[in-house]
Amino acid sequence: MTFQQIIYQVDGPVATITFNRPGQMNALTKVLEAELRTAIETAGRDKAVRAIVLTGAGRAFCAGMDMEELAVLPPEDIQAEEWMRPYDMNRRADYQTRYTYFPAAPKPIISAINGAAAGLGLIMALYSDFRIASDKAVFATAFAKRGLIAEHGIAWILPRIVGHANATDLLLTSRKIDAAEALAMGLVNRVVPADELLAQAQALAATLSSEVSPRSVRVMKQQLWEAPWQTLGEAVALANAEMVQSIRSEDFTEGVQHFVERRPARFTGR
Missing domain, CATH: 1.10.12 (Lyase 2-enoyl-coa Hydratase; Chain  A, domain 2)
Structure with a gap:
């Protein structure tokens, strides 16, 4: 399987998906978005894969939507038919929309957050089952600074993870927080040294694959x-x-x- 903007690797029972636009801080494009969903669905169907690790190449996890693409994106694209999938009647419809499908994946998803996670990048981390952050990671909702609103269910998922007060702060101010503050408010499960991030995420995936x-x-x-x-x-x-x-x-x-x-x-x- 060939991808343009992600790297998909399977090592034993662990599938690792890497956003691969390091020069653009792995900003999300329509191509990357489609490839990511295909990769997660592929890992979900692969009987040999038991856990999925999601990370970014270079210094960012995912800095949100690509601004050049966003500038010319028609508003109707958010509900475009091309992003719809037939519903799996065995899974809740809420978790099968354009960005909320991570919970419908039958395998645990571990976000290894190596750098900036902003906007849609943060949303993807929130819908993951585990969030391990590099000590160099930074987080921001970013929407209010772009004249946007709380997109794609973040107003539902963020308070459930960090509480209403912290969610209000992060959404309305759009301020950046570092890994230490993210850990303190429960946004991430743990913070590790940058050079140990991927190894620790894959070790967790290996534990989920063999010990339970x-x-x-x-x-x-x-x-x-x-x-x-x-x-x-x-x-x-x-x-x-x-x-x-x-x-x-x-x-x-x-x-x-x-x-x-x-x-x-x-x-x-x-």
Whole structure:
């Protein structure tokens, strides 16, 4: 598979997707956007892949929409038919729109944020399951400084991660924050030295691929992303139904056996 603006690599059970426009701080174009979705969907279908790492080439993660392309982009493009996908009836429609499809991926997505994550770059990080930041990373919503609004569900997802007060601050002021402040408000899971970022993100992906059941990870990811729409009773009912299926699974049998036999697990994801 050949891409123009991303790099797609699979190493064992880990797929690494790299934004590859370093000279433009990996600013998002229509080409990059389409390639990213194709790559994530490809990794999701690949039975050998168990985790996805997303990062950027050069000094930025993704600095938002390419300004030259944004300047000539017709307003109607945001709802253009070319960005629509047939809905998967087994997954919530909310997570299948143009930028909110990360939660619908059946594999965990780890954003390794190596530099600037602004605008749409920040949105993609927010919809990831893990966010590991370089100590050189910076974050900004940026929309208010461009005369725009809280795009693509960020007004929904950001308060759920950092709280209403922090989300209001970041959205209305568009100020930049560094990695330390991002960690303090819970925007990222951890901050690591820049030269260790990719290795640590891939190590987390390897852990998710080998030390825990990929079936469990898949189901729990879905539970977590369903929870904002559920009552407690609905969440418990779903958990009870999934618990029955998990006890019947090969991974449950293996989970017990490898513990009793004191050996590494050999999960199949079934």
